[in-house]
Amino acid sequence: MACLLLLMMLTACAASPQDLSGKMFTFPEETKTANVRLMTASRNFDAVTVCLRSITDLSRNHALFSLATKFVSNGFLIFKSPTEDVITLIVNGKSINFEVQDYKRNVWHTTCSTWDSASGLVQLWFDGKPSIRKFTGGSNITEPSVILGQEQDTFGGGFDVKQCFTGMISNVHMWDYILSPCEIQRYVDNLNFTPGNVLNWRALNFQIGGRVLIEHEQLPCL
Template sequence: MSTELNVWHSICSTWDSASGLGQVWLDGKPSSRKFISSESNIKGSILIVLGQEQDSYGGGFDITQCFVGMMSDVHMWDYTLSPCEIQNYMSDLTFTPGNVLNWKALDFQITGRVLTEDKQKAGL
């Protein structure tokens, strides 16, 4: 999947723990589904780190492995979204915000050089 630089993109990844199938959607277009791992559950306390690869749980950060760019509308669910739900989000139709992570209700801690600002509308 190739992407144009310096424009907003939408990325959605899904994983069904029962079947083990995962899929990535880029700007509303699905990739092929691939087997990742089945009958697995994510265990332990939840720590979500955005924009930084980590080498150990909650740490091992390397400045050369950090995300550089802008990020908005991050959501996470504890179930697999249907293609219809993903398309509704892409079409700015009604969608159910994440029940694990909801960007608009996010309680976060900023670490390092991070700028937060209101979302810009496309074309402005």
């Protein structure tokens, strides 16, 4: 009966969008099975903006957002390097390192990243602070597989426990265009921003695999 109930819950997660406002995904253990698969509203992108909030105590490398295609496993990857102040963006297999300020473990951080195929430029926004823009190039991203909690070394799989995420992730949004600096700042400040038109935390299609919990966000007391 318990297995049947769990199957029904997972099916419900995948069947219709859910409003996760005020909620978070909790990844409570190091494992190569725990993940959240996100279903995108579009299948072809010539530009991308991804924003999310996360907290972890990990000092090793780990994936924050993994998008793979059938042609390249790291189609759009946001990856925390073991170096304390470095976040790596990988677009269509090409990696770029960004140095961030004031990265701390066990603290909520906001990460936004943008990429445009026309210019080939990527940029990272960490806790509202923009990096310089760097060149990666790259062609359109097509037929993506998007996963939280793991890095995809193959399309939809190939997970490695040494790269898994433990902690909490919330407010994941993805757009198929470059957000303006003002719109990114509105997201960072949790104001009335335009929700993602590819992934929208307020109407999210997803499927949970392994031990991942949906919990209320832990907000500071006023």
